[in-house]
Amino acid sequence: MTDRQKRLLILGGSPFQIPCIEYAKSKGYYVITCDYCPDNPGHKYADEYYNVSTTNLQSVLKLSRKLEIDGILAYASDPAAPTAAYVTEKMGLPGNPYKSVKILSEKDLYRSFLRQNNFNTPWYGGFNNLKEFAKSSSQFSYPVLVKPVDSSGSKGISAVNNFWEMDKAINYAIKFSRSKRFIVEEFIEKKYPQLDGDIFVYDGKIIAYYLGDQRNDVAVNPFVPSSINYPSLLPQWVHDTIKTDLQRAIDLLKIKMGGFNIEVIVNENDEVYLIEMGARNGGNCIPEIIKCASNVDMIKMSVDTCMGLEPSILEQKLIDSFYTTYVIHSNKDGYFKSVELDDVISKYVLDVKLMVQEGEEVLKFNGSNCTVGVGLFEFPDLQVRDKMMNNIEQLIKVELE
Structure with a gap:
């Protein structure tokens, strides 16, 4: 390693992170990966790997200082996003406020943020166990959704039709929660397919927006997205409303930069709900399909931005x-x-x-x-x-x- 070679720490080494590692290497960066899964395939593409959990704030900060990194990126990894923000804040690197990313990464905090700032949000409550929920159960009308507060990839979600099904759903949600907490939220009837995709923010403004129409294999699991179609066939006013709401949330949270994975529902009264705002690029090759469709390369933009460069969009095309x-x-x-x-x-x-x-x-x-x-x-x-x-x-x- 030479003194001139800039060092990028990528949190994780899953298959979805390999394109990000490959691009960073092609730019001449010295790429380090870390997580607690040494067998993850992405690590062999990096220059160096450390067996450090991506959710351990202090351990990743200690490693980052030791390695004197120039940038850190939680690409396509929801659990690692707060860690990246924490390190950038402590080391003065390009990134977003830790407090804001933590809000976006924990569903009960995010729902509270939405409610306090007059966004549409499902009626919800955050709980630690069935006994806690039982005290508030009269506030809910069934069916409801039970979700881990801090899981991603639609893991641990159940629809519950009555109180007697809650215990099983809570245990299932807690199984996928690092903090062992869950939320119960109102079930929203959708007018259109749920929207899913990525946006990119730079200098506090949305500079790229690509949400597609989600589809689920309902015969297997109605809550896990099985495909996303581009372009979206929803009316333009829906997307205009979403962009306005997203920009307002970004302003309130003082978000500065990066890729964000977005999930949106429109209910039967044409009300828009920002269900998720993940502070990282989407998994399931969402950035790759966006590049195929539009020529906008959010993998490149994510790496460039966390290394202090202005992201460029070259030869953007309409999705034809x-x-x-x-x-x-x-x-x-x-x-x-x-x-x-x-x-x-x-x-x-x-x-x-x-x-x-x-x-x-x-x-x-x-x-x-x-x-x-x-x-x-x-x-x-x-x-x-x-x-x-x-x-x-x-x-x-x-x-x-």
Whole structure:
């Protein structure tokens, strides 16, 4: 390592983080990765790896000071986002306020922020156990959703139809919560498909906005997104309202920069709800499909910005085809053998990234931790896209041993 070579610490080494590591290396940075999973495939692309948990604020700060890093990035990792903000604040590196990122990373804090600032938000409560919830249960009308406060990737979510189902749902949520806390929130009936995608902020302003229409494999799990379609087919006023609300939230939180993963619901009264504002780029290859569709490279922008450079958008184009990122998954547990693509859909494939190897355990699709792979597709028109995606579970099959 030379004194002239700038050092970037990337929190994590999952398959979704590999494009970020590769881009940083291509820029000539000395790339260090850390997490508590030494077998994560991203680490072999880095110059150096440390077995340090990405959620341990003090340990990552200590490592960052020891390595004299020039930038730190929690790319596509919700749990690591507060850590990156904490380190940038302590070391004076490019980043966002720790307090704000913590609010965005814990659902009860985020819902409180929304309520206090007159955004639409579901009726909710944060709790530690069933006994606590029971004292407030009369405030809720069923069905409700039960969620871990600090999990991502739709893990640990249940719909509950009566009080007697709560104990099981709470235990399931707490299983995926680092702080062992959960929220119960009102179930909102959607008028349109849920919106999901990424925005990019620089100098406190939204400079790129790409939300697509989410789809779920309801036969397996109605709460885990299985695909996102671009461009969104929702009315323009919906997106204009979302942009206005997002910018107001960014202003209030004093957010300065970076990629943000956004989830939005529009209810039957045309009210917009900012369900999630994750302080990191989306997983499931969302930045990759956005680049395919629009030529806007949020991977590049994220690395550049955290290293103190102004992000550039070169040759941005209108989305003139129909693009989809699809999460390849199984409807049952087993051991991975292969993924079979029907010839009918093969000609529309831009890329297929597998996250598991032959013989590895595969779980039924109950969260992003159950992902087998991700397919990126380009379709020539809406009719073809709908025909393919309406039958996608038959056209892309996960073979198990």
